[in-house]
Amino acid sequence: MATVEVRNVEKRFGSVSVLKQIDCAFADGEFIVILGPSGCGKSTLLRIIAGLERQSAGDVMIGERIVNDVEPAERDIAMVFQTYALYPHMSVEDNMSYGLKVRGMGKSEIAARVAKAAGMLELSSLLQRRPRELSGGQRQRVAMGRAIVRDPQVFLFDEPLSNLDAKLRVQMRLEIKKLHQAIKVTSVYVTHDQVEAMTLADRIVVMNAGRIEQVGTPLDVYQRPASVFVAGFLGAPAMxxxxxxxxxxxxxxxxxxxxxxxxxxxxxxxxxxxxxxxxxxxxxxxxxxxxxxxxxxxxxxxxxxxxxxxxxxxxxxxxxxxxxxxxxxxxxxxxxxxxxxxxxxxxxxxxxxxxxxxxx
The missing domain is CATH 2.40.50.140 (Nucleic acid-binding proteins)
Structure with missing residues (x-):
């Protein structure tokens, strides 16, 4: 596990500034939700932490090192995307173990990690199925399992429940909550859904137009919004x-x-x-x-x-x-x-x- 720190990060695409002086720090083992409307820059910030985007200014730290010039594969992070991104021709077991095989890990260690993750996510009976034989919720659990077996320092979630129906979203929220309570890995989760933010987060980072509006616990942000934007964004119906x-x-x-x-x-x-x-x-x-x-x-x-x-x-x-x-x-x-x-x-x-x- 590790801390994550973002220091005065900016991101520009040409003359367009999409992130402006982002400055925040996440504690070891903390579950952070980055919340905001579409286009506010939350996914861009997550991709910068992952190394999939390069910031225009500022620093990103994971643990004790600055990772500005470190490739994504070397940052010891695991990412779960909105799309499941599973290999359709591979079984559940092979999808979960493929990254470990590429890294040259031994067969016995791979088998042990896959079995442990499959047990946590209730996938043990599905290991020989192909993705087409799974429901949407099961596919998302496989994507999470693929991340878990890597045993990373940091989990990154980019709106992982957006493709699921309302009932499955509730179920998967509970799965993610239980998963974090079990493994206590530092997690950064991006969503536009305030219910996900309120139910999952230790702290919420509320973003608007490329800036951070407020950082606080779910109850602090709800009960003491720092701005009209935060007050209107959290709550259904709005304040x-x-x-x-x-x-x-x-x-x-x-x-x-x-x-x-x-x-x-x-x-x-x-x-x-x-x-x-x-x-x-x-x-x-x-x-x-x-x-x-x-x-x-x-x-x-x-x-x-x-x-x-x-x-x-x-x-x-x-x-x-x-x-x-x-x-x-x-x-x-x-x-x-x-x-x-x-x-x-x-x-x-x-x-x-x-x-x-x-x-x-």
Missing amino acids: NMIPVGIGEDGRTLRLGKGNDGLGLDQPVWGKVREGVLGVRPEALQAGPGSAPGLIWASDVRLVEPLGAESLVHLVIPGGHDIVMRVNGVASYAPGAKITVHAPFDVLHRFARDSGRRLGV
């Missing part, structure tokens, strides 16, 4: 974002023109006069509530019943659309008027110009 004007006293909120939607005794906003108020759908409450907070008279736009819960789409003063999550089946009819309560202690504050979080 409600309400543009607000702030009075000269730093406390009075204005949701619309004039005094429409005036709220008093807010957490102090300092010198910021244009802000964004954030509140998670599950933090909103129907009715006036008992804790100090904002109270809005709202119009129901529509209700999405999801079985165990419902999403209630509302319009609040100032014409802003928000979503409230409630348990069970919500019986509100479109056009109904209800009162919604947002306690002060669940509100998030951001500066509108920079998008960065305000306060603690």
